[in-house]
Amino acid sequence: YPIEKIRNFSIIAHVDHGKSTLADRLLELTGTIKRGHGQPQYLDKLQVERERGITVKAQTATMFHKYKLHGCNDGNIDEPSTFLLNLIDTPGHVDFSYEVSRSLAACQGALLVVDAAQGVQAQTVANFYLAFESNLTIIPVINKIDQPTADPDRVKAQLKSMFDLDPSDALLTSAKTGQGLEHVLPAVIERIPPPPGSSSSPLRMLLLDSYYDEYKGVICHVAVVDGALRKGDKISSAATGQAYEVLDIGIMHPELTPTGVLLSGQVGYVVTGMRSTKEARIGDTLYHTRTTVEPLPGFKPAKHMVFSGLYPADGSDFDALNHAIERLTCNDASVSITKETSTALGLGFRCGFLGLLHMDVFHQRLEQEHEAHVISTVPTVPYIFEYSDGSKVEVQNPAALSSDPKKRVIACWEPTVIATIIIPSEYVGPVITLCSERRGQQLEYSFIDRYQQSDLVKLDILLNGKPVDAMATIVHSLKAQRVGRELVDKLKKFIDRQMFEIIIQAAIGSKVIARETISAMRKNVLAKCYGGDVTRKRKLLEKQKEGKKRMKRVGSVDIPQEAFHQLLKVS
Numbered sequence: 001y002p003i004e005k006i007r008n009f010s011i012i013a014h015v016d017h018g019k020s021t022l023a024d025r026l027l028e029l030t031g032t033i034k035r036g037h038g039q040p041q042y043l044d045k046l047q048v049e050r051e052r053g054i055t056v057k058a059q060t061a062t063m064f065h066k067y068k069l070h071g072c073n074d075g076n077i078d079e080p081s082t083f084l085l086n087l088i089d090t091p092g093h094v095d096f097s098y099e100v101s102r103s104l105a106a107c108q109g110a111l112l113v114v115d116a117a118q119g120v121q122a123q124t125v126a127n128f129y130l131a132f133e134s135n136l137t138i139i140p141v142i143n144k145i146d147q148p149t150a151d152p153d154r155v156k157a158q159l160k161s162m163f164d165l166d167p168s169d170a171l172l173t174s175a176k177t178g179q180g181l182e183h184v185l186p187a188v189i190e191r192i193p194p195p196p197g198s199s200s201s202p203l204r205m206l207l208l209d210s211y212y213d214e215y216k217g218v219i220c221h222v223a224v225v226d227g228a229l230r231k232g233d234k235i236s237s238a239a240t241g242q243a244y245e246v247l248d249i250g251i252m253h254p255e256l257t258p259t260g261v262l263l264s265g266q267v268g269y270v271v272t273g274m275r276s277t278k279e280a281r282i283g284d285t286l287y288h289t290r291t292t293v294e295p296l297p298g299f300k301p302a303k304h305m306v307f308s309g310l311y312p313a314d315g316s317d318f319d320a321l322n323h324a325i326e327r328l329t330c331n332d333a334s335v336s337i338t339k340e341t342s343t344a345l346g347l348g349f350r351c352g353f354l355g356l357l358h359m360d361v362f363h364q365r366l367e368q369e370h371e372a373h374v375i376s377t378v379p380t381v382p383y384i385f386e387y388s389d390g391s392k393v394e395v396q397n398p399a400a401l402s403s404d405p406k407k408r409v410i411a412c413w414e415p416t417v418i419a420t421i422i423i424p425s426e427y428v429g430p431v432i433t434l435c436s437e438r439r440g441q442q443l444e445y446s447f448i449d450r451y452q453q454s455d456l457v458k459l460d461i462l463l464n465g466k467p468v469d470a471m472a473t474i475v476h477s478l479k480a481q482r483v484g485r486e487l488v489d490k491l492k493k494f495i496d497r498q499m500f501e502i503i504i505q506a507a508i509g510s511k512v513i514a515r516e517t518i519s520a521m522r523k524n525v526l527a528k529c530y531g532g533d534v535t536r537k538r539k540l541l542e543k544q545k546e547g548k549k550r551m552k553r554v555g556s557v558d559i560p561q562e563a564f565h566q567l568l569k570v571s
């Protein structure tokens with residue numbers, strides 16, 4: 001498939017903003033699934049996803065769409081050409097953001113879906129940054145515009161102020177009524193670049209995900225970055241060096257559809273006869289055996305924040321649980337597993353999860369998909385303990401804490417996070433209370449694109465003790481001294497000497513911060529005319545009057561307009 005007609009994009013959003021529903025509509029629109037296929041959120045295949053109404057696993061589907069793109073055709077310029085679109089639906093919940101970042105590695109663009117009524121939410125921000133850091137083209141989609149409380153303009157303003165996204169780029173949709181959906185795929189084709197990569201380079205393929213299928217064995221989801229892969233090819237893993245034969249290869253359309261080949265830029269599946277579920281390492285690079293390639297960057301390893309012990313409910317079931325966990329971790333590589341024994345519960349496992357929801361979902365999947373019955377121990381975060389013998393250890397299990405009197409605890413550390421909490425101002429109070437209940441320390445506090453609390457003062461200018469209201473300014477207290485000084489200097493330069501002394505002061509309240517004096521003219525303007533002729537005297541008076549037109553008399557002081565202009569230049 002020609003690479004310039006491939007687009008790989010994902011749908012990212014906060015929970016419930018309509019990613020999976022939008023994915024359904026796009027699959028229907030392209031005829032990939034039938035309208036009214038029965039189940040909404042088609043790509044949410046897991047039972048736990050259906051029950052909880054959340055997406056846990058990223059899912060890929062390939063769609064074909066005819067579109068007339070300038071400069072891109074299938075031989076006939078007047079005919080639209082067929083584009084191959086790979087859509088990756090992603091979870092919104094923070095515990096599953098590793099799924100999002102993995103999916104983005106295979107994409108060049110993302111639809112950033114925002115609920116038109118709720119606006120930008122926590123995971124909108126987090127997912128935006130994941131996509132932004134991966135250099136993806138971001139297409140903002142304001143969804144659910146059918147709702148009575150929808151306020152697309154407010155959302156546009158948020159997109160602009162928080163992400164600097166051009167409001168005119170936003171698409172307005174309702175995945176429910178179908179409104180505006182016709183603009184989504186054209187935007188994907190027009191705005192998102194085709195994958196980079198080259199078909200003529202040696203094969204490099206990123207292992208995105210894998211799962212276990214009863215009949216086919218381990219199924220790997222892959223993104224072909226460079227080159228091409230065919231059925232029957234021999235491939236090797238960069239991580240293990242192990243070689244495999246490609247037994248089946250194809251696309252998710254949306255069910256597995258064999259194609260015999262995957263070309264550079266495509267996302268699809270391969271079956272290689274991998275036996276052990278541990279062989280499919282997420283983030284691994286696969287390449288043709290006997291070629292040398294630079295491995296792809298892969299993924300950052302998941303950071304486990306919650307640990308709990310898992311034991312078979314019936315002690316004899318250890319092997320069954322072991323098997324179930326192996327199968328499931330093949331599908332969820334973000335869980336860390338080590339064997340442990342408990343005097344009370346016998347043989348079991350210590351598992352690390354990304355968060356409590358992740359742990360919950362893992363338990364539920366063990367029971368539902370693998371019929372395992374488990375007892376889990378109280379979850380704990382990892383602590384670090386330093387003992388009197390000088391050793392320092394990470395403790396993921398309270399039972400592992402030393403009770404040896406020669407190894408006393410002399411210091412301990414707990415994990416903390418630096419979090420940015422974005423909330424409507426009416427919730428600030430309760431949220432600060434929640435944070436302090438958890439021993440949170442407030443490092444910084446600011447308003448996004450709103451008024452920020454500041455230290456402002458009114459700077460008065462006084463002429464002969466009288467404040468000139470037109471010259472008063474509001475400035476930050478740190479700048480007041482300097483600005484006051486400059487204003488006074490400027491005024492001194494531009495106000496002419498007059499018949500009397502002029503005192504110019506800058507003051508904050510009653511405190512004078514700068515002062516200048518313009519001394520009185522020693523001679524009267526008319527003094528030299530005394531006894532002179534009347535015409536000359538009148539001319540002189542006339543001239544003075546003219547000058548006065550451009551003067552402003554404040555109290556007894558005449559201020560030339562120029563002085564006011566000069567004041568504007570001080571900041």
Ligand code: GDP
Pocket residue numbers: 013014015016017018019020021022041053054055092143144145146147173174175176177
């Ligand atoms: P996800 O968590 O982002 O995948 O969101 P879902 O696609 O599961 O949708 C969450 C809920 O919003 C479901 O009940 C959908 O039926 C509903 N929904 C999705 N799109 C729209 C829409 O455009 N309008 C309305 N009114 N509801 C929608």
Ligand code: MG
Pocket residue numbers: 019020021041044054055090091
């Ligand atoms: Mg979803």
